[in-house]
Amino acid sequence: MAAPRTLLFLSLLFAVLQGRGQRLPSPHSPLEKVVTEGNLSLRELVGRWFLVGTASRCSYLAENSHRLEATAMTVTVPDGQSLAISTFRKLDGQCWEIRQHYVPAGAHGRFSVRGEHRVVVGEADPRSYAIIYYQDSQGLSVKLYGRSSQLSDAIVDKFEQRARAVGLSEDVTHYFPTYGGCHTAQPATSQ
Template sequence: MAALGTLLLLGLLLTAAPGLGQGPGRRRRPPPPQRPLEEVAAQEGLSLPELAGRWFLVGVASRCSYLAEHSHQLEATAVMVTVLDGQSLAISTFRKLDGMCWEIRQRYLPAQAHGCFLLKGRGYGNRVDVVVGETDHSHYAILYYQTGRSISIKLYGRSSQVSNAVVDKFEQRVKAMGLSEDVIYYFPTYGFCDSADEFHILDETKP
């Protein structure tokens, strides 16, 4: 069970609370406030069919302390997006844990506005709000995730490497949300998994 918990955290499809990993009584200066996710507009003209297909997780910005302490363990991560019923997204994330390829299955349910989604699952108690903030569908996508008061931002690419202009754009979006470059982590560009056997599938879509 501990390994599955680690898989969820390192898979980075969820946002962990900023205080995760801090001992009781340990005090830190509060970080600058973040803009609420409600202020983030979804991509205009977003086409879900064009969003489908394979993506690579290029980078993530998050104040998650677990991520900061274990950033040396980041593995190349690929995502397969499938559109369901024209509104929901089926997400399969492929990454390694202890040298084995795992698949994490999740579903993004439609929220109030187009381009906004709700993520629920058995492995976490809080709902996760997701916004597709920016994408050109064919090269990159920037997604925002919020659980409780914690926000993370992720950069995906159709290839494992994106242009410097896209990286600059991502870092600008990160700063605009009140996060610093110190909490940006970039993922390996090699060693991707294409599939996982039936014994290494974590299906978060089941009740």
Template sequence: MAALGTLLLLGLLLTAPPALGQSPGRQRRPPPAQSPLEKVAAQEELSLPQLAGRWFLVGVASRCSYLAEHSHQLEATTVTVTILEGQSLAISTFRKLDGMCWEIRQRYLPTQARGRFLLKGRGYGSKVDVVVGETDYSTYAILYYQKGRSISVKLYGRTSRVSDAVAEKFEQRVRAVGLNEDVTYYFPQYGFCDSADEFHILDETKP
């Protein structure tokens, strides 16, 4: 089970959960600060059918401590996006763990705002907000993920390589949310998994 937990963490590559809030008291609490993701604009007129298909995970920016400690062990990762009824996204992530190909199945549920989704994992505090920030559908896509008040940014490409212009655009978006090159990591461009057998599937869509 420890390996499955590690696999899910590697699949998400998200920052740590939020710290526990202060003990309740009678004092009036100040209004909550604006969520980092509220400042991020979603792709205008997002076309979900054009977003479907296979993507390669090119880079990620995150303050995730696990990612920082194991950045030298990053594995080539692909994502397949399928559009379901109700405009939710079925996400299948393929990557290796201990030399074996695994598939992680997740579902991004639509919210009232176009381009914004909710990923619900198992257990308390596992809710992740997702924003499709920018894409041209045929070359690249930049997605934002927020868990608690921690934000991360991912760059996907239709191929494992993106142009210098796209990489620079990604790094600009990273800096705009308060991250930098010190917490930006790029993934290998070889050793991809195309599938996983039934014994190596982690299905996060099941209750």
């Protein structure tokens, strides 16, 4: 009799969360299998990063890959536990700053954004690159960031291997230009 009660409880919980617009994480999410950088200090991520590549099944990205603009972001650690991300990207000819706050979500290197997006710092050498996994209602994506806009072939190969490991092939991998965009935009001085 305990099993039917458990199932009833879980189905009620699921219904309540769906009614609030929240989703339960998939028990078979590829993000659950991603190993994080256990010895990485968040403070090592502080500073300027450039978006080098993205592997994603996002239909907008596929349809507009010819319009990609160089994208830069600045990372701060305001409280020692969370990440404040300030992304600069061009939209309609103007540079825009998009601010996000990644709060800890369980194990080291795992975060959530506004409770609906999950983020995992999968692998990083804070002096040169970071491979970060994102999951939202649209699915999973893997992004390659660099301290410079150009990275070695070995790092790009590693990124492509990590993307393939979660089911994202080269045909859904897009690389960002190293020119133009908002590379020279300066982050806001206050958070």
